[in-house]
Amino acid sequence: MSDAKTGRPLLEIRNLEKRFDLDHGFLETLKFRKGKIVRESRSVHAVNNISLEARKGEALCVVGESGCGKSTVARLVAGLLTPTAGEIHYGGQRIDNLSRGGMQPLRKKIQMIFQNPYASLNPRMTIRQALEEPVRHHYPSASAAEVRDKVTEVMLSVGVDPSWAKRYPHEFSGGQRQRIAIARALTVDPEFIIADEPISALDVSIQAQVLNLMLEAKESRGLTYLFITHDLSVVEHFGTRVAVLYLGSVCEVADTATLFSNPKHPYTRALLSAVPQLKDDRPNHIRLKGEIPTPINLPKGCPFQSRCAFADARCKSEKPKAIHQPDGSMVACHAVEEDRLDAVAAG
Amino acid sequence: MSLLSVRDLTVKFAMRDQTVTALNGISFDLAKGERLGIVGESGAGKSITGFSLMNLLSRPGYIDSGKILFEGEDVVQMNDKRLRNLRGNRMAMIFQDPMVTLNPVLTIGQQMIETLMAHRKLSREEARQIAIVKLREVYIPSPEERLEQYPHELSGGMRQRIIIAIALLLDPQLIIADEPTTALDVTIQADIMELMLELCQSNQVGLILITHDLGVVSQMTERTLVMYAGRIIESGRTREIINDPQHPYTQGLINALPQQTVPGQRLKQIPGNMPGLASIPAGCAFNPRCKYATDLCRSRVPEIVQYGEVAVACHEVQRLHSDEDRQEARA
Amino acid sequence: MSTETLNPKSEPSRWSKIWNSNMGYSFRRNPVAVVSMIVFLLIALASFLAPVIAPYDPYDPAQIDIMNSEYPPAWVSGSLPEFVLGTDDQGRDLWSTILYGTRLSLLIGICAVALQAFLGISIGLIAGYVGGRLDSLLMRLADIQLSFSTLMVAIIFLAVTQAMFGTDTFNKYAVVFLIAVIGVAEWPQYARTVRATVLAEKKKEYVDSARVLGFGPMRIMVRHILPNSLSPIFVISTVQVANAIISEASLSFLGLGMPPSQPSLGSLISSGFDYIFSGSWWITAIPGVVLVVLVLVINLLGDWMRDVLNPKLYKG
Numbered sequence: 001m002s003d004a005k006t007g008r009p010l011l012e013i014r015n016l017e018k019r020f021d022l023d024h025g026f027l028e029t030l031k032f033r034k035g036k037i038v039r040e041s042r043s044v045h046a047v048n049n050i051s052l053e054a055r056k057g058e059a060l061c062v063v064g065e066s067g068c069g070k071s072t073v074a075r076l077v078a079g080l081l082t083p084t085a086g087e088i089h090y091g092g093q094r095i096d097n098l099s100r101g102g103m104q105p106l107r108k109k110i111q112m113i114f115q116n117p118y119a120s121l122n123p124r125m126t127i128r129q130a131l132e133e134p135v136r137h138h139y140p141s142a143s144a145a146e147v148r149d150k151v152t153e154v155m156l157s158v159g160v161d162p163s164w165a166k167r168y169p170h171e172f173s174g175g176q177r178q179r180i181a182i183a184r185a186l187t188v189d190p191e192f193i194i195a196d197e198p199i200s201a202l203d204v205s206i207q208a209q210v211l212n213l214m215l216e217a218k219e220s221r222g223l224t225y226l227f228i229t230h231d232l233s234v235v236e237h238f239g240t241r242v243a244v245l246y247l248g249s250v251c252e253v254a255d256t257a258t259l260f261s262n263p264k265h266p267y268t269r270a271l272l273s274a275v276p277q278l279k280d281d282r283p284n285h286i287r288l289k290g291e292i293p294t295p296i297n298l299p300k301g302c303p304f305q306s307r308c309a310f311a312d313a314r315c316k317s318e319k320p321k322a323i324h325q326p327d328g329s330m331v332a333c334h335a336v337e338e339d340r341l342d343a344v345a346a347g
Numbered sequence: 348m349s350l351l352s353v354r355d356l357t358v359k360f361a362m363r364d365q366t367v368t369a370l371n372g373i374s375f376d377l378a379k380g381e382r383l384g385i386v387g388e389s390g391a392g393k394s395i396t397g398f399s400l401m402n403l404l405s406r407p408g409y410i411d412s413g414k415i416l417f418e419g420e421d422v423v424q425m426n427d428k429r430l431r432n433l434r435g436n437r438m439a440m441i442f443q444d445p446m447v448t449l450n451p452v453l454t455i456g457q458q459m460i461e462t463l464m465a466h467r468k469l470s471r472e473e474a475r476q477i478a479i480v481k482l483r484e485v486y487i488p489s490p491e492e493r494l495e496q497y498p499h500e501l502s503g504g505m506r507q508r509i510i511i512a513i514a515l516l517l518d519p520q521l522i523i524a525d526e527p528t529t530a531l532d533v534t535i536q537a538d539i540m541e542l543m544l545e546l547c548q549s550n551q552v553g554l555i556l557i558t559h560d561l562g563v564v565s566q567m568t569e570r571t572l573v574m575y576a577g578r579i580i581e582s583g584r585t586r587e588i589i590n591d592p593q594h595p596y597t598q599g600l601i602n603a604l605p606q607q608t609v610p611g612q613r614l615k616q617i618p619g620n621m622p623g624l625a626s627i628p629a630g631c632a633f634n635p636r637c638k639y640a641t642d643l644c645r646s647r648v649p650e651i652v653q654y655g656e657v658a659v660a661c662h663e664v665q666r667l668h669s670d671e672d673r674q675e676a677r678a
Numbered sequence: 679m680s681t682e683t684l685n686p687k688s689e690p691s692r693w694s695k696i697w698n699s700n701m702g703y704s705f706r707r708n709p710v711a712v713v714s715m716i717v718f719l720l721i722a723l724a725s726f727l728a729p730v731i732a733p734y735d736p737y738d739p740a741q742i743d744i745m746n747s748e749y750p751p752a753w754v755s756g757s758l759p760e761f762v763l764g765t766d767d768q769g770r771d772l773w774s775t776i777l778y779g780t781r782l783s784l785l786i787g788i789c790a791v792a793l794q795a796f797l798g799i800s801i802g803l804i805a806g807y808v809g810g811r812l813d814s815l816l817m818r819l820a821d822i823q824l825s826f827s828t829l830m831v832a833i834i835f836l837a838v839t840q841a842m843f844g845t846d847t848f849n850k851y852a853v854v855f856l857i858a859v860i861g862v863a864e865w866p867q868y869a870r871t872v873r874a875t876v877l878a879e880k881k882k883e884y885v886d887s888a889r890v891l892g893f894g895p896m897r898i899m900v901r902h903i904l905p906n907s908l909s910p911i912f913v914i915s916t917v918q919v920a921n922a923i924i925s926e927a928s929l930s931f932l933g934l935g936m937p938p939s940q941p942s943l944g945s946l947i948s949s950g951f952d953y954i955f956s957g958s959w960w961i962t963a964i965p966g967v968v969l970v971v972l973v974l975v976i977n978l979l980g981d982w983m984r985d986v987l988n989p990k991l992y993k994g
Contacts, residue, residue, distance in 0.1 A: 065532035065533065065534065065535075066503075066532055075886075078886075078890050079889075079890070080886055080889060080890065100892075100894070103892065104892050107890065107891060107892030108892075110890075111890060111891075112886070112887065112890040114883040114886065114887060115883070116883055119882045119883040119884060120882075120883035120884050120886075120887050121884055121887075122884045122888075122902050122905075122906065123884075123906060124905035124906055125902075125905075133891075133893075133901075134891045137891065137892065137893060137897075138891075138892070173620045173621075174389075175620060176620070181887070184887070184891075188891070203388035203389055203559065203621070204388060204559060204561070204600055204603055204604065205388060205599060205600060205603050205616065205617040205621075206388075206620065207603070208603035208604075208605075208614040208615065208616035208617070209616045209617075209618075211605070211614055212613050212614050212616055215611075215613065216613075230532070230533065232533070233604065233605045233606050234605050236605065236606075236610055237605035237606075237608060237610050237611070237614070238605070238610075256610065257610070270534055271533060271534060273537075274533045274534045274536065274537035275533060275562070276536075276537070276540070276560060276562030276563050276565065276566050277562060277565070277566070278561055278562050278565050278589055278601070278604065278606060279565070279589065279590070285537050285541070287537075287538065288534050288538075291502045291504050291505070291535065292502075292532070363703055
């Protein structure tokens with residue numbers, strides 16, 4: 001860990017921005033426009049000037065509510081979307097402007113696990129076909145036996161019985177499908193996995209199975225994760241560091257333990273207090289006024305100002321920058337910077 | 348007298364090749380104004396229970412046997428006219444996805460006023476006033492304006508509030524809420540939960556909360572049923588079930604939550620999957636996933652017995668408990 | 679590690695899988711579909727075995743005797759026992775001629791649809807997957823093509839080719855011309871449907887997953903998206919075969935299709951039409967009934983297929 005801390009981070013996101021043009025219909029069709037934006041059109045500011053880094057062996061969790069841009073960050077890093085501005089570096093190499101061919105070697109290193117195991121496997125392919133395809137594609141010289149051995153090894157490592165290989169995805173339950181999807185990502189021996197809400201479509205008892213599987217894979221294969229989720233209890237368990245997103249901007253980045261024991265940003269505090277607790281009745285739920293505004297034509301100033309109890313004139317006019325705190329976390333909040341939060345709470 | 352009393356409810360689905368049993372002998376009671384949670388994973392039959400209570404099952408599902416006594420009257424035997432009077436009027440339902448319940452081409456006002464006028468002898472203006480009062484009750488700002496809006500113009504949290512307002516429109520005795528907050532964000536979910544709790548308490552409305560989320564159940568309900576593969580396997584006061592679950596499945600479910608483990612450690616997972624309705628194992632349905640399973644568990648379905656504070660359907664609950672005591676003594 | 683196991687059933691054969699699938703089940707439960715399928719298979723089998731079944735070869739002038747012309751079918755008085763369905767104006771056995779004619783009609787129908795499908799699916803896939811300007815261009819082309827009626831395009835094209843190559847050459851290659859013109863005229867049907875399906879499939883996570891794994895656009899289109907877009911393709915194909923058969927019959931009826939020496943169902947109906955008022959109704963009526971039955975069963979099968987494969991009802 002100390003060794004990893006001295007070197008460069010494995011993944012570096014610098015001032016990343018992504019805007020989706022609204023007046024051209026569906027978001028999905030937009031990536032082919034190469035970020036060409038017409039001046040007068042409205043656009044969704046999905047990601048605004050985000051900078052993050054993930055070190056080797058880390059599980060960086062990105063948390064936030066719907067519309068905060070967390071999935072967009074995942075898709076930008078995976079190369080499924082092209083950023084409007086900013087840079088993504090992986091292992092010291094800039095990757096956001098690579099061609100498909102230039103991206104090929106990195107495809108083996110960066111893999112992605114999706115939210116919905118019912119949609120992430122091609123329904124017309126057997127499990128064997130789905131798992132062998134990436135191996136064949138990335139190792140064209142491998143013999144049929146080698147491919148088969150590789151697939152069997154991966155299937156065993158994720159707890160999928162190799163005798164299921166002839167079956168189709170619809171014959172499996174959600175948890176089994178998610179195992180298969182993980183196996184598919186692992187067939188190319190990646191070192192970095194982007195997991196976009198990998199367990200939120202699963203049942204509670206299955207969530208534990210899949211989370212354990214991902215932890216095992218992390219230890220045995222030395223994986224680094226970018227873990228996208230809305231579930232804070234999973235973050236506390238799984239993440240080594242957490243980034244809290246609100247309306248496409250980073251509110252707070254901290255080590256997991258620091259964030260949960262000493263949350264600083266007003267939004268982080270509200271989010272933590274809102275998680276339904278099992279044992280005690282709700283201690284003190286911080287009620288937020290209003291709801292998340294739409295990320296279309298964002299107001300200037302702090303994105304959280306409309307719901308924040310501590311917002312003042314400065315918050316409405318100036319967007320806060322992320323500032324290093326003594327305990328190593330980064331917080332983007334004027335109130336924290338000016339030390340207004342606890343003064344108000346005390347008074 | 349209890350508000351709702353379900354006795355030996357059995358629901359079957361006529362599938363292509365065979366008939367499968369989705370609910371198997373469900374019995375429970377609900378007192379007036381009581382809040383009951385039904386917990387289980389997908390396929391456990393919790394949503395089907397909700398639908399059956401309103402006699403809303405559609406083909407291929409049907410109520411095979413059993414009674415659902417609502418204020419002493421059997422819902423299963425009701426004719427269409429009486430059912431219409433029941434639904435919405437005395438029993439209301441809230442679904443996970445508000446867009447399923449709201450008609451996208453009608454304004455909020457039209458939907459609320461039509462509903463009121465269909466059930467009560469009211470003038471349009473009176474109905475409008477009641478609608479505004481109800482919207483105010485669920486803390487919707489400027490309700491007069493909302494009445495003119497279409498569902499798609501509102502945010503998810505606002506829609507779910509309106510759904511709750513519509514459910515409360517005719518002052519029902521019982522609200523059945525099927526995963527009412529699952530589609531919402533955490534901060535909104537907390538608000539909606541508080542709102543529902545407050546409304547149920549102040550209006551003495553019974554609540555059946557169907558959810559997979561133990562945290563939600565823990566905060567919202569007084570009593571809880573835990574379902575597995577179409578049966579109730581454990582029931583009792585919510586506090587007791589959360590703090591001291593008796594059935595190995597309930598224990599597994601609670602222990603599997605990330606909060607229950609030191610960060611970074613393996614979670615305590617339950618192996619395997621819930622069986623499909625067509626392949627429920629003989630004996631206790633949980634036996635293939637249970638570490639305490641014996642030959643008896645594999646051959647005979649356990650009866651529900653009272654054990655301490657809760658009712659539990661498990662052959663081995665006695666042994667399980669002594670086992671735990673021994674472990675605790677050693678530790 | 680997990681202890682999950684699936685019951686190790688023996689792997690069912692492909693046929694029993696199809697038989698037990700949703701489609702197989704709804705087929706068995708639908709008498710209209712079963713009868714239509716049986717009738718269609720009977721017609722198809724009989725026509726493709728025409729050289730074996732037919733008592734005469736209508737293409738062989740040596741077997742045709744003009745003196746045998748206009749004998750009525752066997753159940754009408756004045757018939758000859760060797761001509762079960764009677765003879766046409768040239769003295770050909772109507773039963774044999776219908777068999778051969780149906781074979782031609784089916785052949786042209788199926789080949790034309792294959793051509794339509796090939797063009798339409800390729801264009802639809804590319805338009806849907808690539809999107810952007812190319813998509814707009816291809817779809818506007820489809821709109822322009824659709825704004826011409828199929829028959830109008832076909833009539834102009836066939837009339838011009840007939841004039842260019844002369845009747846003899848045209849008659850020789852009539853089958854090819856018909857396939858080409860019917861095939862080209864109706865590709866937009868496929869292109870639009872495929873494009874719509876591709877747009878829906880492209881949003882699904884398995885396509886993203888394939889992209890993250892670094893597969894090329896060609897592989898994603900053909901290996902991943904196309905197999906998941908087959909349901910609507912099946913449905914249109916059935917309906918389009920029926921349409922193509924009708925188009926062919928109409929063109930032949932107008933004298934722009936198959937020559938009288940190699941009659942399809944359409945040209946048979948056309949050639950008998952001149953005699954319908956002189957009492958020889960059977961030359962037109964019997965091929966007409968065959969054509970109607972053939973098109974009807976294909977359309978009924980298409981209807982059934984649409985019901986089964988309707989993505990809104992069908993849960994994959």
